[in-house]
Amino acid sequence: MTSPARTSVVTAPVQTTEPAVAPGLAAITIESLGKRYGTGPLVLDDINLSIEAGQFVCLLGASGCGKSTLLNIIAGLEKPTEGAVTVASGKAAVMFQDAALFPWLTAGRNVELALKLRGVPRKQRAAAALELLDLVNLADAADKRPHELSGGMRQRVALARSLAQDRKVLLMDEPFAALDAITRDLLHEELERVWRQTGRTIVFVTHNVREAARLGERILLMSSRPGRIVNEWTITDTGSRRIESPEVARLGDEITGQLREEIRRNAA
């Protein structure tokens, strides 16, 4: 599927473990990963994780548990202190909580810039950007500037921009946290559809239990200080879930119970 030359490995100065991955299956492999800032406390401790290609993984945890740090390490924005992260398809696309569109460019040009940095020839960019915007139902807003768009529309432009990077892995750091409930609900549906349509591997960081239960095929719960993966759930039937579905509520309750347990341990 991918040539070995495109494989990028983010390693700590001293790599201790040999990569032992089932080839072709794992999109992201994380081995005994640890992270600390300077001489501070351990932020992430001994994270071992293998994420299948095409999987929708939600990374769930309380504020400050290091889930964003983990995402940044996968994205290559930060370096791990120990261990290694392998993204089989090379680099990953990233979407943040803040849409972070370039305010001096229109929605269409924002997407075009991503295409340009990817090396798409100038002639094809405008049409490609328009198709990507249409994928998130925003073809009509291509000429609008970011400040003229609502928060939800900006996030959709940001989604179109990350899709423009054409990378097999999409990392999302609480992308819908700042949106109102109605918009967020719609964007869940949008993202799910885009995921099915494009076959991306998605790692979605959130502190919203219901959101994780609504979106994830696989949910990873992280503890805080140091961040470890303490439990995980796999959802087999992801067909017709809605935020108000009873199975989402049931799973949410179960996860919330564990999450609270984890948080309580920090009280002492």
Added chain:
Amino acid sequence: MPLDARIDTVRAAPHTSDPGHDEFRRLEAGLDSLQAVPETPRGAFRRTVDGVLPPILLLVALVAAWQVYILIAKPRPDLIPGPFDVFGALASAWSSERLQLAVLTSLERGGLGFLIAVAIGTPIGLLLAECRPVRRTVGPLLSGLQVLPSVAWVPAAIIWFGLTDATVYFVILMGAVPSIANGLVSGVDQIPPQLRRVGTVLGASRFEMATLVVLPAALPGYFSGLKQGWAFAWRSLMAAEIITTGGTIGFGLGTMLNQSRELADLAGVLATILVILFVGILVELVFFAPIERRLLRRRGLMAAGLR
């Protein structure tokens, strides 16, 4: 399909056939139109009237108050001339063509000095913003220079360059360059870190990051640095022209001001001050304000009342 096959995001069949998806699209479009920020554009005429009328009314009121004071208090005309005396001085300077010459000379020097200052200040600012050791070393010096009144350089410049245009340009540069460089530095500093991260994530090289992300993002700060740079250039120019007269230095507004003082012609002095003020306002209104308004409006950085 007209597209490069590499764009596999759109390779999946489009959504026209699915009624559920059509419904979703209509739902989303409805929410978008509910949340869209309504624009209330005002006509160009209305905008001009709103922008120009209040300051003109103020001007008229000030002149009227001045004239009323002259009529009631009857001060000595050589100490406090009336508006008509000042206007007369202006008219006689115009008819002897001294006024035109002075304005043109000063504007030419100010403009050229400003452009040189931009050419010098911009690379210095970029170097300062992007290179930490340079910033730590030169930064405090540059901030200090910004505070130092550039008139202080006039005596030194006269000794170095004599009574030539070089003296005038030197003083302008010492006034304007620090402002322009510092403006660019603060423009770069104010770039939201998220934008750089996005640049990194999108795979921008160092050069692409500088040209496609950092410079456009820093433009508003840089522009206000340019505005301040112009103000400093114009002030420094006037100071230099007032102090340095004679030699090969031509006849500028500062020279005209100083001549009127030597003749104890207060009406002439006030008239020249008004011209200097007026040129400053004109450059701001005609040159800087439209560019700035465009720049800020395109980024949604303009308060609603100022649109």
